[in-house]
Amino acid sequence: MKASYVIIGAGISGCSIAYNLAKKGVKDIVVVEKDYLTAGATGRCGAGVRQQWGTEMNCRLAKASIDFFSVAKDELGYAGDIEFKQEGYLIVAVNEEEDQQFAKNVILQNSLGIPSRKITKEEAKEIVPHLNTDVILSATFCPTDGHLNPFTMTDAYYQAAKRLGVTFLFREEVKNIVVNDDKIDKVITTNHEIHTENVINAAGGYAKEIGDMVNINIPVFAERHEILVTEPIEKIQGPMVMSFGMNIYCQQVPHGSFLMGRSNPFEKPSHNIESSWQFLDEMAKTVCTLLPPIGNLRVIRQWAGSYNMSPDRQPIIGTTDLPGFYVACGFSGHGFMFAPMTGLLLTEIILGEPLTIDITDLHIDRFKSNQQITIEKSVV
Amino acid sequence: MNKKDIIICRCEDVTLEEIHQLLEQGYTNIEELKRLLRVGMGPCQGTTCMQLIQREVSKFLNIPIEEVKTQKVRPLTMGVKLNAIKEGASDES
Numbered sequence: 001m002k003a004s005y006v007i008i009g010a011g012i013s014g015c016s017i018a019y020n021l022a023k024k025g026v027k028d029i030v031v032v033e034k035d036y037l038t039a040g041a042t043g044r045c046g047a048g049v050r051q052q053w054g055t056e057m058n059c060r061l062a063k064a065s066i067d068f069f070s071v072a073k074d075e076l077g078y079a080g081d082i083e084f085k086q087e088g089y090l091i092v093a094v095n096e097e098e099d100q101q102f103a104k105n106v107i108l109q110n111s112l113g114i115p116s117r118k119i120t121k122e123e124a125k126e127i128v129p130h131l132n133t134d135v136i137l138s139a140t141f142c143p144t145d146g147h148l149n150p151f152t153m154t155d156a157y158y159q160a161a162k163r164l165g166v167t168f169l170f171r172e173e174v175k176n177i178v179v180n181d182d183k184i185d186k187v188i189t190t191n192h193e194i195h196t197e198n199v200i201n202a203a204g205g206y207a208k209e210i211g212d213m214v215n216i217n218i219p220v221f222a223e224r225h226e227i228l229v230t231e232p233i234e235k236i237q238g239p240m241v242m243s244f245g246m247n248i249y250c251q252q253v254p255h256g257s258f259l260m261g262r263s264n265p266f267e268k269p270s271h272n273i274e275s276s277w278q279f280l281d282e283m284a285k286t287v288c289t290l291l292p293p294i295g296n297l298r299v300i301r302q303w304a305g306s307y308n309m310s311p312d313r314q315p316i317i318g319t320t321d322l323p324g325f326y327v328a329c330g331f332s333g334h335g336f337m338f339a340p341m342t343g344l345l346l347t348e349i350i351l352g353e354p355l356t357i358d359i360t361d362l363h364i365d366r367f368k369s370n371q372q373i374t375i376e377k378s379v380v
Numbered sequence: 381m382n383k384k385d386i387i388i389c390r391c392e393d394v395t396l397e398e399i400h401q402l403l404e405q406g407y408t409n410i411e412e413l414k415r416l417l418r419v420g421m422g423p424c425q426g427t428t429c430m431q432l433i434q435r436e437v438s439k440f441l442n443i444p445i446e447e448v449k450t451q452k453v454r455p456l457t458m459g460v461k462l463n464a465i466k467e468g469a470s471d472e473s
Contacts, residue, residue, distance in 0.1 A: 284465035298459030
């Protein structure tokens with residue numbers, strides 16, 4: 001078979017890229033997914049969408065993405081419910097360093113039109129009454145941050161892309177990409193040989209392996225992050241509660257259950273996505289300290305997924321040294337919430353159109369030179 | 381009996397009609413049905429519904445039921461309160 005573009009990965013990034021390219025009139029797009037829709041990081045993520053970041057680039061990408069999410073149901077003509085809820089993110093500062101850093105973050109965020117504000121711990125308790133304010137100094141709150149259902153949101157992109165003529169190949173794995181004279185010739189999957197000159201790497205946790213197939217070294221690695229969900233109860237918490245210092249994010253989703261996760265600072269790069277009892281122990285201790293009443297809820301299920309980590313915790317989006325080989329990876333745990341911009345901006349780069357947001361700084365070449373990279377610290 | 385009135389997943393109130401609608405739209409993988417309908421995501425973790433859903437997929441695709449892959453089984457086996465997990469951890473250390 002033939003394709004104008006082969007997109008590897010049917011997570012939200014791949015589906016958003018497919019939709020945006022097709023919307024601009026590109027024909028014969030094929031998306032190859034080794035498992036099912038959202039099988040990778042998208043379907044395993046914490047489902048939060050926030051604009052409170054520490055770097056200007058992440059703030060811009062996040063704000064524009066949330067603007068899209070707020071109209072996504074209509075824009076994509078989706079019959080289902082994407083469960084978009086805007087009840088904010090409450091990010092608590094647990095030490096002096098965070099308190100000072102958050103004050104700077106809010107100034108940056110406000111300058112970019114993000115309505116976050118620095119608040120006292122008493123004000124934080126008004127927003128989340130079951131918050132243990134003994135363990136925090138202050139907080140920041142942005143009311144337009146929120147939550148989305150990652151499955152239905154991706155399904156919305158998928159269905160819209162299909163209506164625009166995009167072909168999806170599920171349960172097919174890319175085995176090799178053949179390059180002749182610095183030009184892509186074909187993509188070989190478990191079931192097909194797809195002749196194409198263009199490949200877009202949106203393979204999430206496996207982005208590095210895809211790069212290796214064409215000798216493009218992408219400085220990313222997969223890292224397991226674990227998460228759990230409780231039984232559903234009546235609504236008691238509007239915003240996502242997050243702490244970098246205590247290493248926790250916890251929100252009540254519209255369904256009523258609580259989703260919570262934390263990272264393991266000793267986690268080694270790997271494709272392991274098994275669940276561990278150690279996570280369960282640490283998660284229980286952390287959440288019972290910060291949000292004590294949540295301790296009364298039963299854990300229903302735990303699982304894990306891969307962050308695709310980049311050296312500066314910011315995405316890698318754009319062209320590469322191989323003509324026709326594009327990357328959208330290295331999201332470091334935030335590919336879901338940036339997906340609308342990932343799709344739009346990579347499409348603009350591919351088609352040579354003016355960029356809605358200048359993402360020159362997200363090009364892979366930033367890691368080649370010794371130039372200073374800005375590391376995003378606001379990551380759990 | 382009307383398909384609308386037949387509950388397949390009791391934890392999440394999912395009906396036979398909703399299962400059939402998604403099968404007809406091409407979502408024939410149990411992991412996809414789970415993510416779009418929440419079947420098997422409730423407190424029983426699919427203990428009740430998964431075999432029923434396997435049977436529906438088997439009928440729809442006209443393949444033997446043993447060829448219909450079930451969802452990935454994840455911990456915990458039963459619901460445990462976070463407080464109990466926290467206290468259990470400190471008892472053992």
